[in-house]
Amino acid sequence: MASSTGPQILVVEDDAAVRNLISTTLDSCGYRHLTATTGHAAIATAATQNPSVVLLDLGLPDMDGVDVVRKIRTWSEMPIIVVSARSEDTDKISALDAGADDYLTKPFSVGELLARVRVTLRRLEHLSDEGQTAASFENGDLRIDYAAGLAFLGSEELHLTPIEYKLLCLLSRNVDKVLTHQYILRQVWGEGQENDLASLRVFMGSLRKKIEADPSHPRYIQTHVGIGYRMLRV
């Protein structure tokens, strides 16, 4: 979205000090931002101001953050980054399954915050450039021809099993978005297979071996421990 005023970020956080931290950080990078301190205010502001990205704290005083995600998703696909404490995975997973795109773990560093915001804005750019039903996908050396059902790394064709291909396509159609384990299992293996994490691990491992130059330091597919996986745009 080539806008002269730049993207606007909605910061939903009830704690004043953290809000101040985030605002200052965003200012330092030249991002415009709005703030809201409650879930209801967040929904209202999102509806009226139409921000580009929403930074949503899950521990809001008036309503469950996951409900805020659901509400916003009823009319908009705007990217949502949820913020939550480190030991609690369940609320992050619920938020992601409800439609959030990424998450931040408290306490986060300034670097992490900016990195997440950058990735999300980049995703926005690409979303508007190409539709979701593009016939092909390109990311660094990786190229997928959806129509032909083929994938390439550089000039060489990748020999992927059907499940590996499905996995790759799912990740590529959601590039820069964190997909939860359950979501991936449901999409690739079907309903009722949500408990077969071991299989997912194995296939992800074999996929990585095929597309990553150094499988122990993956460039394309990022592991989010306890949450899921994400394909990054390199």
Place this chain on the structure above:
Amino acid sequence: MTVGNALHLDLSSLEEKLNLWTRHARVSTEILRAVGIMVVVTAMSMLLDNLGFTETSIVITYVLGVLVIALVTSRRIYCLVASILSVVAFNFFFTTPRYSLLVWGPEYPGTFLVMFVVGLLASTLAMRLREQAEAAQEASRRLQVLLSTDQLLSDCGDAEQIVHVIGSQLEALLKKDVVWYSVEGDRLGPSRLISPGGGSALADEPSIARRALVNLSPAGAGSSSFSAAQGFYLPVHTPNETFGVVGIMSCGEALDEEEQATCLSVVGEAAIALERERAIREREEAAVLAKNEQLRANLLRSISHDLRTPLTAISGNADILLTAPESLSEASKTKLIADIYDDAQWLNGTVENLLTVTKLEDGNVRLTLTCEVVDDIIDEALRHVSADASRHEITVEHNDDLLLARMDVHLIVQVIVNLVNNAISHTPAGSHIAISDRREDEFVSISVSDDGPGVPETEKDRIFDLFYTTGGSLSDGNKGVGLGLALCRAVVEAHGGIITVGDNAPHGAVFRFTLPAEEVPTDGE
């Protein structure tokens, strides 16, 4: 009529026939014995007669014969018949005229009468004596069993053993199979055999057992309710609670009063033993709870104390920066701010450890186990390692094969973080820290090794103890609470693994822990 029923009928008629046959057999044996003894006595008397003995000896011999018959047969009728027979035999064989039932002497009727009366009385007394002796022996045996019950019960370690003692003692006493219905609240559990015997004659009568339970009194064969039942049911209870219902499979041979009284006695003893065992168990559980409370209180005290140091530094530094910034050089300001940051990071790490402690409290570990790739976990842990890490060389040896293990993700990440932080704070800057993983049979083992000074032999045992900290450390300000390694051990052991410390060559420490491996699914697509 189903096959089962037909079979059952056949079997029971067979049993009846068998019983009848045994009875007939017994009766015939005893008649044979009686007749045999009579014959022997007659033969002996003939011998005596030939030898010139008087009639008196022969009379006495016949009386002796009748006595012996009393001792080897089981019914009074034999004594009576024997007495009569002895008189008749004496008359026939030994009174003149021989070999006839006529008598020629006037004293013979008197002799006959006396002989008969003496024979009858003596044999009746002998039989009664024998019966009493047998009864006394039986009573003594029962008493022995009762006395040994007490001893056996006091040797029992748990409720299950007590129940089996009930079964074996009742079987020894009554020679019948015994079943047990456990009781939970007011619900009856399924019946199971508790006597050591074969258990061939078992019947399941839960409704009768329930009646015994509800009324807290015996029910079934031999009692006033459901007397046609196969079994005799006794509730095992104390005034405060009921532990179960015992069922004695009398199968037609109902227990008499004395046997019932014995049962009540055994069951009463067992009930007391069960009550005692329950009280002991509750006391032990309470003691464990109290110990945990104590541990938690100590933990909180220690942590609160240790949190004050970094908090003092943070507030102090911030205070100076706020009130007198102009008095500081840029370098000093940066140092103060950096110190605030470091202290905050340290606090963060401690808070994570504290949260881990809450997951492990009360002995009920709440683990959320998922299948994870070990390499991924190690990478994640390194992202959370303390900021001092930049002064150390940390390397990870990734595995070629996909290593999967079952674990609670955040707890194991915390274990690795603690081990690496521990290595960092106990080794000088520039030291090497290496993390590796490998498969060992059904386990995956993860090692964190360093080339610092290592752990002295004397400390290797205590290093995982709670609140244990080494006196000196190489990096500045090791504000360890002594929580990290103790937590590592608690978490690893909760997963069913073990954690050990060893020496690295040429110097340094190797911390190694194991986790149960997850099988790599080999099914194709």
